[in-house]
Amino acid sequence: MPRTLREVVFVDGVRTPFGKAGSMYAETRADDLVINCIRELLRRHPELPADRVDEVAIAATTQIGDQGLTIGRTAALLAGLPRSVPGYAIDRMCAGAMTAVTSVSSGIAFGAYDVAIAGGVEHMGHHPMGEGIDPNPRIVAEKLVDPSALIMGSTAENLHDRFPEITKGRADAFAVLSQQRAAQAYADGVIQPMLVPVAARSVEHGWGLATADEPPRPGTTLEGLAALKTPFRPHGRVTAGNAAGLNDGATACLVAAEDVAAELGLPTAMRLVSYGFAGVDPEVMGVGPVPATEKALRSAGLDIGDIGAYEINEAFAVQVLAFLDHFKIAEDDPRVNPYGGAIAFGHPLASSGVRLMTQLARTFRDHPEIRYGITTMCVGLGMGGTVIWENPNHTDAEAAR
Numbered sequence: 001m002p003r004t005l006r007e008v009v010f011v012d013g014v015r016t017p018f019g020k021a022g023s024m025y026a027e028t029r030a031d032d033l034v035i036n037c038i039r040e041l042l043r044r045h046p047e048l049p050a051d052r053v054d055e056v057a058i059a060a061t062t063q064i065g066d067q068g069l070t071i072g073r074t075a076a077l078l079a080g081l082p083r084s085v086p087g088y089a090i091d092r093m094c095a096g097a098m099t100a101v102t103s104v105s106s107g108i109a110f111g112a113y114d115v116a117i118a119g120g121v122e123h124m125g126h127h128p129m130g131e132g133i134d135p136n137p138r139i140v141a142e143k144l145v146d147p148s149a150l151i152m153g154s155t156a157e158n159l160h161d162r163f164p165e166i167t168k169g170r171a172d173a174f175a176v177l178s179q180q181r182a183a184q185a186y187a188d189g190v191i192q193p194m195l196v197p198v199a200a201r202s203v204e205h206g207w208g209l210a211t212a213d214e215p216p217r218p219g220t221t222l223e224g225l226a227a228l229k230t231p232f233r234p235h236g237r238v239t240a241g242n243a244a245g246l247n248d249g250a251t252a253c254l255v256a257a258e259d260v261a262a263e264l265g266l267p268t269a270m271r272l273v274s275y276g277f278a279g280v281d282p283e284v285m286g287v288g289p290v291p292a293t294e295k296a297l298r299s300a301g302l303d304i305g306d307i308g309a310y311e312i313n314e315a316f317a318v319q320v321l322a323f324l325d326h327f328k329i330a331e332d333d334p335r336v337n338p339y340g341g342a343i344a345f346g347h348p349l350a351s352s353g354v355r356l357m358t359q360l361a362r363t364f365r366d367h368p369e370i371r372y373g374i375t376t377m378c379v380g381l382g383m384g385g386t387v388i389w390e391n392p393n394h395t396d397a398e399a400a401r
């Protein structure tokens with residue numbers, strides 16, 4: 001049977017405010033966080049009949065407890081989607097939600113789905129990194145990877161070793177910039193529309209409403225960062241200030257076939273161009289975005305010079321700087337994370353990919369002069385993922401339709 005690939009569009013994305021691990025969401029279930037996001041997407045898009053959703057792919061790194069039981073399916077049921085809507089759980093650690101998006105998008109392009117929901121959740125308070133894992137002893141015994149590869153902060157220290165020109169001073173300066181940009185984005189009202197308020201319960205404080213991210217530290221200074229401990233290595237360079245923290249939060253987005261979005265009257269925030277995932281040495285997992293981006297560019301027939309906006313997940317400042325150095329982009333380039341990144345907002349692992357996309361969609365809305373943008377992130381055990389998007393508001397993109 002001859003097949004025609006279909007164009008895929010990102011319709012809309014939302015997220016919960018991110019919390020510090022086990023803080024404002026200490027007594028909130030992880031699945032409820034992502035259910036809130038799905039409900040909000042349906043509320044914002046009454047033009048989408050719920051039974052037109054063909055798939056719900058939800059990522060979590062730790063798939064047990066309140067993140068277990070095939071969370072895509074349980075979240076779909078609990079969000080009030082018809083029982084006819086299927087769902088599944090997905091895991092690629094930090095790139096979980098990104099992989100959820102690329103997976104359902106591929107299904108849309110193939111013709112298996114018209115409309116899908118993709119997202120992710122990580123409650124690192126309920127599920128600390130590494131909970132319940134039982135790594136095969138061969139991984140270390142046979143020296144398949146160095147033991148440091150299993151501790152993300154140590155991989156960031158290794159990256160500083162590999163690129164000594166990326167000093168702690170540069171990492172700290174990048175962290176200050178991230179905090180300043182996040183504070184500015186809040187002041188400009190850029191972040192608030194992306195957030196779904198969450199009713200959060202606390203035995204101590206009663207019911208409250210989470211309406212803003214908890215981790216940002218707008219008062220961050222270079223002097224303050226210089227004084228912090230380096231928990232992953234004595235006299236190291238990675239600190240709580242130039243790394244993303246441990247966080248709780250969830251994201252979700254709507255993706256659709258472009259023709260179906262038009263039929264239903266759904267908006268088009270971004271058009272999917274290409275994506276790439278790549279493996280690197282697990283000891284320096286932070287360089288993953290470099291080959292992933294090269295792959296995605298190659299498959300799109302684009303060059304890094306064609307990219308006008310970047311959303312790079314800031315797991316660690318050193319890892320963003322390694323990417324920027326590789327592509328010869330200045331570390332304070334206004335095209336890079338213009339609204340701040342994970343160092344300020346936090347990084348609830350499997351959820352973050354859709355936060356990047358939601359922020360890029362906002363950049364596209366505000367900057368019709370930008371045609372292509374990238375969302376990219378590093379992934380534990382030595383991987384990177386990159387998705388390239390086209391701005392439908394760009395005049396050339398419009399003409400090419």
Ligand SMILES: CC(C)(COP(=O)(O)OP(=O)(O)OC[C@H]1O[C@@H](n2cnc3c(N)ncnc32)[C@H](O)[C@@H]1OP(=O)(O)O)[C@@H](O)C(=O)NCCC(=O)NCCS
Binds near residue numbers: 221
């Ligand atoms: C780095 C890490 C170990 C820090 O954890 P933590 O010690 O619980 O972090 P805290 O928030 O308590 O911060 C530690 C200290 O730094 C201070 N601090 C943090 N950010 C700061 C900032 N921007 N400016 C000034 N001080 C700051 C805190 O106030 C705290 O000070 P205190 O010890 O006097 O209370 C943890 O955030 C981590 O593991 N991050 C990486 C997560 C990760 O690997 N993700 C996956 C990526 S692939």
